[in-house]
Amino acid sequence: MTLLLLGGTGLADRIAEALSERGHPAILSIAHHPRGGQSAPLPLRVGGFGGEAGFQDFLDAEDISAVLDATHPFAHRISHRTARICAARGLPYAQVIRPEWVPEEGDRWTMLAREEEAADHIAPGSVVFLATGRQTLERFANLEGRRLICRQIDPPDAPFPLPDGEYLVGTPPFSVAEEEALFHELGVDWLVVKNAGGEAPRSKLVAARNLGLPVAMITRPVAPEGPCFDTVDAALAWVDEL
Incomplete structure (x- = not known):
């Protein structure tokens, strides 16, 4: 099994570290090169996929068997496209998003x-x-x-x-x-x-x-249907079950 981790967030970075430590075969995809020349804990793919067809080609070329989406909560176009393609191909898909902020006393x-x-x-x-x-x-x-x-x-x-x-x-x-x-x-x-x-x-x-x-x-855009986690541990448990 090769997992595709869609990253670009701090949450994704922590998941990538944990996947590497556990020895899970995975590829980390991010839009831009890491700042400061930081090395990635997983094999890294940088840049866009070239639209829906390019994404499908990547899934085939890398024999991706599941996708964990840890992109920004407002990257909703990417998330919905990925969820739709995974559903059509029968690939497990899950999203991991940090919890929303909620107003507290004194907030305006x-x-x-x-x-x-x-x-x-x-x-x-x-x-x-x-x-x-x-x-x-x-x-x-x-x-x-x-x-x-x-x-x-x-x-x-x-x-x-x-x-x-x-x-x-x-x-x-x-x-x-x-x-x-x-x-x-x-x-x-x-x-x-x-x-x-x-x-x-x-x-x-x-x-x-x-x-x-x-x-x-x-406010956040509506997330795609499917499993959604808000912690690293929950996301890793989903990967372990696969």
């Missing part, structure tokens, strides 16, 4: 189904911290008249795609105190976040709570 969250809805709540003239990544910035095009700040890990390779916007380069993790100081320095009025879950990224939500800042929380 506004739940959004789509990025475009942020403009309905954020007043012109506001300073908006977009902790959503650069891939979906175009969905905030209707936030004209607001100052937009998008944090990313790598230096930008192109200008900010929207007017009144800028990139801020920073390397996580960030402590609550660091986030509070940054939001205060920038004069942030709103924090916009995708509900990706996870402990390390939660610091910005705690900072917003401490500062009394409103948060626009983009």
